[in-house]
Amino acid sequence: MSNVFLIMFTAILTENFIFAKFYGICPFLGVSDKPSTALGMGMAVTFVMTMSSAATYAVYHYLLAPFGLEYLKTVAFILVIASLVQFIEMFLQKYVPALYSSLGIYLPLITTNCAVLGAALVNIQNGNSFGDSVLFGFASALGFTMAIVVFAGVRARMQFSEPPKAFKGFPILLIAAGLAAMAFSGFSGMKFN
Amino acid sequence: MDRFLEILSPALVFAALGILMGILLAVAGRVFSIKKDERIEKVAECLPGANCGGCGYAGCAALAEAIVKGEAKTSACSVGGPEAAGKIAEIMGLEAEETVPMLAHVTCAGKCGISKKKFIYSGAADCAAAERLGRGDKVCPDGCIGLGTCVAHCPFEALSIRDGIAYVDETKCRGCGVCVTFCPKNVIKLVPKTSPVRMRCVSTDGGKAVRSYCEAGCIGCKICEKACEVGAVKVVNNVAVIDHSKCVGCGKCAEKCPRGILEVVTEL
Structure with a gap:
């Protein structure tokens, strides 16, 4: 049980994908202009990352490892994740149309998103078991969702601010993201035994 | 021979993986295919296709869907004017409505x-x-x-x-x-x-x-x-x-x- 808590806490706060590891910055900056779309994106990422963590674990341990092809894991994961997302999209469209209409537009965007791929690779790096892998994928995605939704709130405030001309638009966004990341670095000192 | 295997085995494994994924998606495409109302496409063809959003829908395709569902009037597209409205009404089997351009x-x-x-x-x-x-x-x-x-x-x-x-x-x-x-x-x-x-x-x-x-x-x-x-x-x-x-x-x-x-x- 403490293991579950540890993985959740680490993935969401101390090693937050966006603020500590800088994975998935592109959707983080691209889809965070409204809290509602940010939440949609976060949910889609959560869904895909949990599923792909499971799938890539299987591919790595039952297909790549027996043949000694561990060095090709990145390529294999891209292939598997891309197909998986396509599959999920088709499945949702048929059986869960409500979920499809809310997540549908985000799914193709994250086919081989670096956060999704990153979760799969970190799992292998840490030598996680199957359960831990899925949990880690899920928790990291929750951290991603939290970060993107929080930042969407920051951006909503920023729309009405008047930064100096040189900082208008994207630069001020990056500075705000940097400040948020610095705030999150406060968690990095926490150690659990 | 060892060298040969070293190159061949990843190629084979990846070919197998690719084929597997391909088959999975092909089967999924069949199994999960959705029957769409044919009229949606036909109505969309009558619309101008400029996706201007003047009708209040996200684009011409969205309007076509709304028309077929009965949520929007056949004359909802002001750009297409009476001509498009007439064609759409024909597809939907409704009387054409009078529109003023x-x-x-x-x-x-x-x-x-x-x-x-x-x-x-x-x-x-x-x-x-x-x-x-x-x-x-x-x-x-x-x-x-x-x-x-x-x-x-x-x-x-x-x-x-x-x-x-x-x-x-x-x-x-x-x-x-x-x-x-x-x-x-x-x-x-x-x-x-x-x-x-x-x-x-x-x-x-x-x-x-x-x-x-x-x-x-x-x-x-x-x-x-x-x-x-x-x-x-x-x-x-x-x-x-x-x-x-x-x-x-x-x-x-x-x-x-x-x-x-x-x-x-x-x-x-």
């Missing part, structure tokens, strides 16, 4: 030099931005700002800025109404394409105030109202408004107007 009309004649300015605006070239800064650079609170927000949003390139106000190229305008939604001054209105007389001012200020800042502003004198024999022109809130359903196009109001802002359309 509309046209965007700039209800302001305050060109450069005619309408006075209160300051020199040098901010972002966007009417909404200028509107927030003291309601624009014109003294007139209702006049066209002329920074071309409508021009930027027009999906048919029918708008341009001439002499400081928006100008509609009537041969290109399809009456989608996108400009109407973007104009912060509400100075662009949709009028029937066949309307013979059109008003060129929306200022609700009193006569004295209008005289002080614009040579082409309505002063609410009601001469047009008296001149009209069919009761189509009414002065409401210090500005003449034409009821296009009543107007017969005699042009008497325009003749009498001391400000010359009732415009008789000669080429119909």
Whole structure:
């Protein structure tokens, strides 16, 4: 049980994908202009990352490892994740149309998103078991969702601010993201035994 | 031989993985295929396909879906006009509805030099931005700002800025109404394409105030109202408004107007 808590806490706060590891910055900056779309994106990422963590674990341990092809894991994961997302999209469209209409537009965007791929690779790096892998994928995605939704709130405030001309638009966004990341670095000192 | 295997085995494994994924997706494509209403595609074909959003839906495909579901009228596309409405009604098996083709009309004649300015605006070239800064650079609170927000949003390139106000190229305008939604001054209105007389001012200020800042502003004198024999022109809130359903196009109001802002359309 403490293991579950540890993985959740680490993935969401101390090693937050966006603020500590800088994975998935592109959707983080691209889809965070409204809290509602940010939440949609976060949910889609959560869904895909949990599923792909499971799938890539299987591919790595039952297909790549027996043949000694561990060095090709990145390529294999891209292939598997891309197909998986396509599959999920088709499945949702048929059986869960409500979920499809809310997540549908985000799914193709994250086919081989670096956060999704990153979760799969970190799992292998840490030598996680199957359960831990899925949990880690899920928790990291929750951290991603939290970060993107929080930042969407920051951006909503920023729309009405008047930064100096040189900082208008994207630069001020990056500075705000940097400040948020610095705030999150406060968690990095926490150690659990 | 070992070298050979070293190259061959990854190739084989990846080929197998690729084929497996390919089969999975192909099967999924079959199993999870969804029957879409054929009419959606047919209706979409009748629509102009410009995705202007004038109907209020996300694009032509979204409107087609809404029409087939019965959520939107067959005549919902103002751009396609009666022609498209007729075809769509045929597909849907409904009676064609009467539609009046509309046209965007700039209800302001305050060109450069005619309408006075209160300051020199040098901010972002966007009417909404200028509107927030003291309601624009014109003294007139209702006049066209002329920074071309409508021009930027027009999906048919029918708008341009001439002499400081928006100008509609009537041969290109399809009456989608996108400009109407973007104009912060509400100075662009949709009028029937066949309307013979059109008003060129929306200022609700009193006569004295209008005289002080614009040579082409309505002063609410009601001469047009008296001149009209069919009761189509009414002065409401210090500005003449034409009821296009009543107007017969005699042009008497325009003749009498001391400000010359009732415009008789000669080429119909």
